[in-house]
Amino acid sequence: MSLEYTASEMMSITAARALTNDMTCFVGIGLPSEAANLARLTHAPDITLIYESGTLQTRPDVLPLSIGDGELCESALTTVSVPEMFRYWLQGGHISVGFLGTAQIDRYANLNTTLIGDYRAPKVRLPGGGGAPEIATNAREVFITVKHSKRTFVKDVDFVTTVGFGRDGKAREQVPNIGRGPTVVITDLCILKPEPGTNELVVTALHPNVTREQVIEATGWEIRFAEALATTPEPTSNELEVLRDLKARTHAHHAGQ
Amino acid sequence: MADFLSLQEAVSTHINHGDTVAMEGFTHLIPFAAGHEIIRQEIRDLTLIRMTPDLIYDQMIGAGCAKKLIFSWGGNPGVGSLHRLRDAVEKGWPNSIEILEHSHAAMACAYEAGAAGLPLAVLRGYIGSDLPKVNEQIKFIECPFTGERLAAVPSVRPDVTVIHAQRADRKGNVLIEGIVGIQKEVVLAAKRSIVTVEEIVDDLNAGVNACVLPSWAITAIAEAPKGASPSYALGYYERDNAFYQQWDGIARDRETFQTWLQENVFNKGAA
Numbered sequence: 186m187s188l189e190y191t192a193s194e195m196m197s198i199t200a201a202r203a204l205t206n207d208m209t210c211f212v213g214i215g216l217p218s219e220a221a222n223l224a225r226l227t228h229a230p231d232i233t234l235i236y237e238s239g240t241l242q243t244r245p246d247v248l249p250l251s252i253g254d255g256e257l258c259e260s261a262l263t264t265v266s267v268p269e270m271f272r273y274w275l276q277g278g279h280i281s282v283g284f285l286g287t288a289q290i291d292r293y294a295n296l297n298t299t300l301i302g303d304y305r306a307p308k309v310r311l312p313g314g315g316g317a318p319e320i321a322t323n324a325r326e327v328f329i330t331v332k333h334s335k336r337t338f339v340k341d342v343d344f345v346t347t348v349g350f351g352r353d354g355k356a357r358e359q360v361p362n363i364g365r366g367p368t369v370v371i372t373d374l375c376i377l378k379p380e381p382g383t384n385e386l387v388v389t390a391l392h393p394n395v396t397r398e399q400v401i402e403a404t405g406w407e408i409r410f411a412e413a414l415a416t417t418p419e420p421t422s423n424e425l426e427v428l429r430d431l432k433a434r435t436h437a438h439h440a441g442q
Numbered sequence: 443m444a445d446f447l448s449l450q451e452a453v454s455t456h457i458n459h460g461d462t463v464a465m466e467g468f469t470h471l472i473p474f475a476a477g478h479e480i481i482r483q484e485i486r487d488l489t490l491i492r493m494t495p496d497l498i499y500d501q502m503i504g505a506g507c508a509k510k511l512i513f514s515w516g517g518n519p520g521v522g523s524l525h526r527l528r529d530a531v532e533k534g535w536p537n538s539i540e541i542l543e544h545s546h547a548a549m550a551c552a553y554e555a556g557a558a559g560l561p562l563a564v565l566r567g568y569i570g571s572d573l574p575k576v577n578e579q580i581k582f583i584e585c586p587f588t589g590e591r592l593a594a595v596p597s598v599r600p601d602v603t604v605i606h607a608q609r610a611d612r613k614g615n616v617l618i619e620g621i622v623g624i625q626k627e628v629v630l631a632a633k634r635s636i637v638t639v640e641e642i643v644d645d646l647n648a649g650v651n652a653c654v655l656p657s658w659a660i661t662a663i664a665e666a667p668k669g670a671s672p673s674y675a676l677g678y679y680e681r682d683n684a685f686y687q688q689w690d691g692i693a694r695d696r697e698t699f700q701t702w703l704q705e706n707v708f709n710k711g712a713a
Contacts, residue, residue, distance in 0.1 A: 237546060238470070238621045239621055239623070250681070250683045251520055251681065251683075253623075255470070255620065257621075258470070266622050266623065268624060270550075271550050271565075272554075275547070295570075304576050310523075310527070310528045310531045311523075312517030313517075314514060314545040315494075315514060315515035316546040318545040319545055319565070319566070322566070322567075344572050345570065346572070347571060356569075357570075361590055438683075439683040440684060441683070
């Protein structure tokens with residue numbers, strides 16, 4: 186008998202499964218934080234989670250609303266200054282995975298969180314880079330999780346805030362001391378990975394009951410599918426229960442209850 | 443030694459029209475009470491520096507205090523946009539502002555370089571990003587030893603820094619606990635500094651490696667209980683996440699914002 190779950194739950198659970206117990210993960214706020222803490226509360230209890238506010242090895246009971254909620258500091262092994270965080274721990278090479286969300290992503294996994302439209306006359310002004318530009322190049326690899334839609338998945342981003350593989354797919358070639366870049370993108374419809382050689386994102390697995398047409402419809406370029414296209418395993422009842430508890434606790438906490 | 447002043451005196455004495463001001467606190471210890479005092483004193487043409495402008499600069503920009511903003515992430519954390527910042531950037535209300543944007547790593551390094559008395563900061567950053575195309579402060583240099591191409595940004599040297607901290611002792615030494623962010627660096631990088639504190643105590647009870655700023659490194663101290671709210675002060679009160687969520691509705695509309703500003707800032711004096 187199969188369980189009832191939403192596409193968002195499928196996305197968070199699939200993203201959580203990408204993380205393993207031995208990783209040191211630099212966590213972005215929002216969907217990455219939800220997935221990373223779900224991993225910690227299920228199959229990866231010893232995963233090291235690090236937030237850019239300087240909290241090292243943190244174990245929050247509720248998901249933080251901001252990157253620097255008190256919960257993160259109080260449940261951390263230790264808290265360091267922000268320059269130390271970026272210089273010693275990230276740039277110094279101690280991060281195995283940077284886990285990021287985004288507003289726009291293109292076929293070479295470049296991320297735009299700066300603006301839609303022209304820089305000097307933006308149609309929509311977005312928050313900006315934050316920690317992402319250096320997380321994406323200094324972490325050994327990068328995971329991305331974002332909801333799939335034509336507005337988000339565009340052929341070319343309006344602005345490269347954070348490099349994936351550049352405008353031509355080759356931005357990391359011949360650059361010393363740079364991580365592998367994005368290795369997986371997890372959406373509410375599927376899993377995408379950069380194709381060896383071209384670095385263009387291709388679909389490697391569809392979530393259960395999702396069709397190729399749905400993915401084509403939600404992607405702003407001619408998306409390709411891997412020859413050996415897999416189906417993502419369904420969530421387990423334990424994963425769903427832990428995720429729902431975590432979200433309910435979080436909601437009650439931030440509403441001031 | 444630091445002068446003990448009222449918040450009103452500290453702001454009127456040390457912050458002038460046209461100054462470059464850094465008001466820091468990485469989500470934690472954001473000096474809101476001081477920001478509101480700057481709004482009440484109608485100080486104008488400020489160049490505001492903060493890694494995350496947060497609600498404090500959204501309020502100051504909406505109140506017309508800023509002519510320029512230097513920042514690295516301008517959102518309402520976990521909620522969405524800073525609508526007053528967006529209105530100023532997109533539509534020029536209440537005045538247009540110039541923006542200069544960095545990444546967090548670059549700004550953290552720039553503050554550290556300012557504290558270290560250096561003209562620039564060097565980092566392995568901005569690789570493949572379009573940010574250097576729109577911010578002329580971002581340059582690339584070659585390492586003289588290895589030849590590696592590295593990013594360089596000018597150090598941050600504000601006229602005035604304002605931070606909030608947990609407490610000061612009666613000599614004016616200040617203790618900062620929890621997410622210390624870049625509080626130490628931003629004070630040491632500035633020509634003048636104002637530190638608001640939750641309370642003034644006889645003994646800081648600081649551990650030997652605690653983050654303590656000595657009195658002689660600070661210009662002025664003002665007691666401002668709950669001075670970081672709706673952000674938080676570890677050990678005193680929690681972040682008011684519900685208010686951060688409500689701010690989205692308040693700030694989205696110019697009139698609602700102005701009513702909020704009148705009732706919650708102008709009609710209330712400094713503590």
